Amino acid sequence: MRRRVCRPPRLTAPAPEALPPPTLPPSGDTVGRRFLALHLPLLPVEATGRAEAPTLVWRAEGSARRVVAVEPRAAALGVAVGQSLADAQAIAPAVRPRPEDGGAEAARLEALGLWALRFTPLVALDPPDGLLLDITGVEPLFGGEVALRDRVLRGLARLGHAAQAAIAGGTLLASAIARCGGTVVPPGQDAVAVAGLPLPAMRLPVPVLVGLRRLGLERAGDVLRQPRAPLARRFGAPLVLLLDRMLGEAATPFRSLRPPPEFQVVREMMEPLITRGGIDAALSRMLPALCVQLGDAGRGVLRLVLRAHRGDGTVQEAMLGLGLPSRDPAHLHRLLESRLEALEPRFGFERLDLLAERTEPLAALQSGMVAGATPAADAAALAQLIDRLGQRLPVWRLAPRASHWPERAAMKVDPFASIDTPQGWAARPRPLRLLRQPEQIEVIAVLPDAPPRRIHWRGNWVNIRAAEGPERFEPEWWRDRPDRPVRDYYRVECADGTRLWVCRAGLPEASPRWFLHGVFA
Known part of the structure; x- marks a missing residue:
């Protein structure tokens, strides 16, 4: 009895004769949306302004130097993208070579993205040399999609940039078509446009592109006819995800350069x-x-x-x-x-x-309402005052913080921020004013843990009329260094009625130091 073995389908190359069009699923998240993609092939040359002489831009690839962008005047002399720099200089010695400046190109691309916000509030960068505009619903303002595309291209030409444009129902598809020369894909025809794309336009990783070409697959439609499981197993899930995004089956992230205004x-x-x-x-x-x-x-x-x-x-x-x-x-x-x-x-x-x-x-206030008439009017007047002050000065207020260490018990917050008081935060009286830098003092005390009887402060000995304490503060082990000493605080009243907050840093047997840390009102 012979055992029958079931094997998964294999990837096959297309036959030379014409193949029927692939059966493609309907679009998903891109239904009804339209995107304008711009490709700037000469951005490396144009990023630093118009050159006086014919120019090429080269990039170091290992030990080789390759031409990555060629100005039209240089292309007319026989220089082409992909040549080695030495060959290009031998063909056209008059062409001025310039190294690639990635920072200038990125800055110029972002500047052009901000410029494109005049056409739509949703503009995304498509590095290294592309822009994506979500034109859904805005094309009637410019007389249709074709008129909008032409207006964008004319604007870029005035700024000194050559560009190719494409409009389609998805960002990846529009970007790929723009790099192939550009066209307007009618709504509902995205699947047909995907099938006709050459594989290099999809910007696949080089190993994946080489592997697909070894199988004789030259266009996206050839790949779409292959069974998905073997395709993913051989080339990885990212290729399948890319195809799904091209077809609109999977959503494509669109990171707008600026948030859309409400x-x-x-x-x-x-x-x-x-x-x-x-x-x-x-x-x-x-x-x-x-x-x-x-x-x-x-x-x-x-x-x-x-x-x-x-x-x-x-x-x-x-x-x-x-x-x-x-x-x-x-x-x-x-x-x-x-x-x-x-x-x-x-x-x-x-x-x-x-x-x-x-x-x-924002609830409406009665017309003509004056400040002080209602709490809402008072709050609005105070908010306007703080806004005006905030344009010239830092504005903040203090809020309680969950910490028993005195200098950490309060923090600066936005004046309009809501405040939650930690449980037990104000259980003991604290001075209204803490010194920014505690002042070291000398103390005379009868017993080691007894309150001070006299303190030497700012050159004078001051008698203490009444005192209360000590109140011990242990270091916060989760944020303090291990050798930080404990503190014992005393509330003392001087003979002239001044009330102070003094502390002893360290235990009595460890030669502690005394400090003045705060003053009570």
């Missing part, structure tokens, strides 16, 4: 704003409009951002944080005045965005 007001300027008066005038119209939005929603702003887009493509931001939610235009304008001094218009701001990035519910 409310915003945008002003496109007919003429660039150059003077401070012009900026104030624009802000005086934008703030009431934003506060109307907040009032309709019953919200108040806690984090306000003014984003100014300059004509040269750079973006400047002025951020304002409030202790309590507010939607008072006059109060917000006063707080922003000091932040506007840092703006540098130069050739002018072409666009201003006023963004409420963080809000909280």
Whole structure:
């Protein structure tokens, strides 16, 4: 009797003749969403500005130096990406070589990401040379997806950047298509677009790409026709996850460069704003409009951002944080005045965005309510005062901390933070004022553990009329050094009525030292 052995299916190469299209599952999390991907192939050359002569950028790969970006003028002389630096210089001696500057490229990519926020509030970086824009729902504002794409490309061209763009229902798919030249994938056609992608466009790890090519698989559709289990077993789960994300079956993280605002007001300027008066005038119209939005929603702003887009493509931001939610235009304008001094218009701001990035519910007050009329009005007036002070000085208040060691029993907190008092924190009287640095004193006592009878303080001997103690403080073993001595505190009253808090550091038999640590009111 022969035993039949079942083996898992094997990966097979596609036949030379035409194959039927793969059966693809419907999209998942990307249904209804649209993304614009930008690829900047010459970013290494453009990151440091336009060069006078033809330029190439090279990168050290082990002992070799490879060309990673070539300016069009250098490409016309025969230089190409992937050549060794020596070959490129031999082909075109007039081309100026420049080493890759990763820091400048990353900084320029982030600056372009901030510039792209004028088109959509959701922009993510796609390193090393790409941007991703979530354009879901914003394309009607620009006349459709194609018009939006063309406007973005024209803007980048004005800034001196060559770019390729693609629009699709997923970030990975749009990014891959942009690197292949770019196009607009109609809604519902993502699966067909994935099947036609060449494998290098998917940015697979080199070992995985080499292994797939050895099997004769050249496009994503070839890979999608293979059984998933052997594919994952041979090349790992990340390849299967990448395919699922390409198809929209698995969600792809989208880390926006800035958090999306809850409310915003945008002003496109007919003429660039150059003077401070012009900026104030624009802000005086934008703030009431934003506060109307907040009032309709019953919200108040806690984090306000003014984003100014300059004509040269750079973006400047002025951020304002409030202790309590507010939607008072006059109060917000006063707080922003000091932040506007840092703006540098130069050739002018072409666009201003006023963004409420963080809000909280805010109940409405009766119109014309004056401070002192109600507790709510008093709280609002106090919050506005603290906000104004906080723009110029550090503002804080003290809060109890769970520690019996005197100098650790209080801490600085935000003036609007809620405070919880630890159990037993105020069980014993404590001085209202602790000295920043305890003053060493000399003491005369009758017995080792008895309160002091006289103390020598600031050059004078002072008689003690009454005393109470000792109150012992043990070191906190979980945070103090092992040799830290114990402290015995005494509350003493001098002959002139002054009440002091003195302590003995160390046990009586260990030659202790005495200190003045606090003064009672």
